[in-house]
Amino acid sequence: MIRVVRGGITTPQGFLAAAVNCGIKRSGYDDLALLVSERPCACAGVFTKNKMRSGSVELCERRLKKGLAQAVIVNSGNANCCVGKREIRDAEAITALTARKIGLGKEETLMVSTGIIGRSLPLDRIKKKIVSLTGTLSRKNALRFAKAIMTTDTVQKEIAVRFKVAGQEVTLGGSAKGSGMICPDMATMLAFFTTDAAIERGALKAAFKESVDSSFNRITVDGDMSTNDSAIIFANGLAGNKMIRRGSTGYYRFLEALRFVTKVLARKIVLDGEGATRFIEIVVKGAKSQSDAEGIARHVADSNLVKTMIAGGDPNWGRVASSIGSSGIDIKKDRVSIYFGNEPVMRNGSGVKVSRKKLVSMFKKKEIIINIDLRSGGSSSRIWTCDLTEGYVRINAEYET
């Protein structure tokens, strides 16, 4: 059983957080945050595949090769990206100073950045604030951390759960930011997880990869993966459970809990999408392969015509049919069926007579499921997205660099 409890990343034992404003966000809100474990941790990360990615991401990947880390410093408002060799140099200087102040090796300290691309970090101002940042580390600062990592988000996103592994209660916490699939340059997806479970490094890595694949990698980022997307998990073993190894019963317990918390946070990101008014799930089944299923689901989810149709509350399924056909993936036209919820609207490539009133009222709901059956094989996939509204365009057109 997985029990949701109040809290976030400092709810598991032995984790501390802090946040300050160092002047990147002109609003004066916190823009520099720190998460530290009191004990050494197994650590795993999943990062953006964007080829123009930030130096901060490169530093994390390098340092996580051994699967060990104990702290992460996060700045918001500046992506530390497209500024040349400085990116890595600045990330090294900032993590080195942070590590020294908290008595760690710099190799155990990670850095994550989110914000505008193409401006160098204000290194001196950040360095000056690291003292007060490390000096105010506390278990009470989870919410402050969650808020400090926000950019265009409208609400902080955190969760904590408790569950048992071989009779021993362990805790798992998480905190994420991101304005959804509709992910602008200012709205990188970041997610941090902490647990006091004792888990072997390889097992942590495998469980985290699988969980991220079935949660954050299910939400479409508008085809525009950010330069800075990062998800990191720390496990410090303070719960004292028997070490979790890959393939054990405990592993599957842990995986189940991790899948749960990553899914909750991924959904929160979609629901906080810029201008979004509706949560959309696209389910594709009957595909020849997993990649066909996912390709079609993503193509439909990224279609501006499908997204605006849902914003407008019009059950115009022809837009879904056209989008399925234009994905570049081979399908048999006369086998494809489309359902809005459980209501068939097209069967075997041909429109179905259905009450328009019924569909319109379904489209008034906050959550809409579009089921697509290709009847060509046994593979399936699902993708989460949100609608495309005038609000989205306004936010992204009026936003000034």
Next chain:
Amino acid sequence: MIRVVRGGITTPQGFLAAAVNCGIKRSGYDDLALLVSERPCACAGVFTKNKMRSGSVELCERRLKKGLAQAVIVNSGNANCCVGKREIRDAEAITALTARKIGLGKEETLMVSTGIIGRSLPLDRIKKKIVSLTGTLSRKNALRFAKAIMTTDTVQKEIAVRFKVAGQEVTLGGSAKGSGMICPDMATMLAFFTTDAAIERGALKAAFKESVDSSFNRITVDGDMSTNDSAIIFANGLAGNKMIRRGSTGYYRFLEALRFVTKVLARKIVLDGEGATRFIEIVVKGAKSQSDAEGIARHVADSNLVKTMIAGGDPNWGRVASSIGSSGIDIKKDRVSIYFGNEPVMRNGSGVKVSRKKLVSMFKKKEIIINIDLRSGGSSSRIWTCDLTEGYVRINAEYET
């Protein structure tokens, strides 16, 4: 020399057109149009690759295998798509009746449809109108034809040019519809061309394919290729020039003119894009392969973040950099440069100091060119698109089926 003259698809010798309202468009505007050559024609077509495509498209492809056709009937307001086996049956019945009335074989008669998906054609009403349609064929109806094929277009799009082939003057006309890259289900791209040049079938097919590839296939259709996109050219030989064969001087003259008219009409489609206020050209050079160049150009052109940035007049080049990196195509981060017009904004992966005022005034222009240099090879590509405005979302969300 290519001389633009007043006119459209009936300017070349021996072509007649007609249009009527048969009740598909409730507005009462013409929605059924006919184009006929008085003489047999070499004919070539390029059609959508959408797998859910219309029965009308299937019929055209089948009938054009031999490269001969003499007439095309076009209906707007109904896509004849996703209605099952009726699609082909209806298209066959309509073309058979039309062919009989004008004294042609049905195999020489094509059909093209555009409009809403999933509703069967009003076969009886169309049949009833075919008599008055065929009875009013005239050289004077080019404009009426151009208007009858429109759906969400705001202006008709036509052109005619004259040029010489081996001393003999020939004429080429064209008419297109489509609301641009931002191509909704109601805004299929259709284009019709006529010429009195005498040209061998294989040469016509090759020249048309090359011209469509460098014009209509350069404008992005929002990733959402329609179920009905069709481009067709008829050549009846009435100009009396020496038969144009592939590879001859005359062939390149003809190709040059055809490239010109297809480009003009493709640009008109982009400029009439739903809600569009700006014409954007994305040029990628220095790519390892043609497909890499085109893949990146399309990915940037389809990015909602880039499109809204231009709508908002904000020269935020980080969105372009991020989009280049997220295309899935391999690039070297520290070799990529971006220019707005001729102004460098990122060089070798690093931002360039540039006057914001200068860029902002550049972004006020109607036409914006984004140049991307990957410095990884010798291939290049260009794609045309338009900005994404609140107007686009309004049109597509408020549109009711």
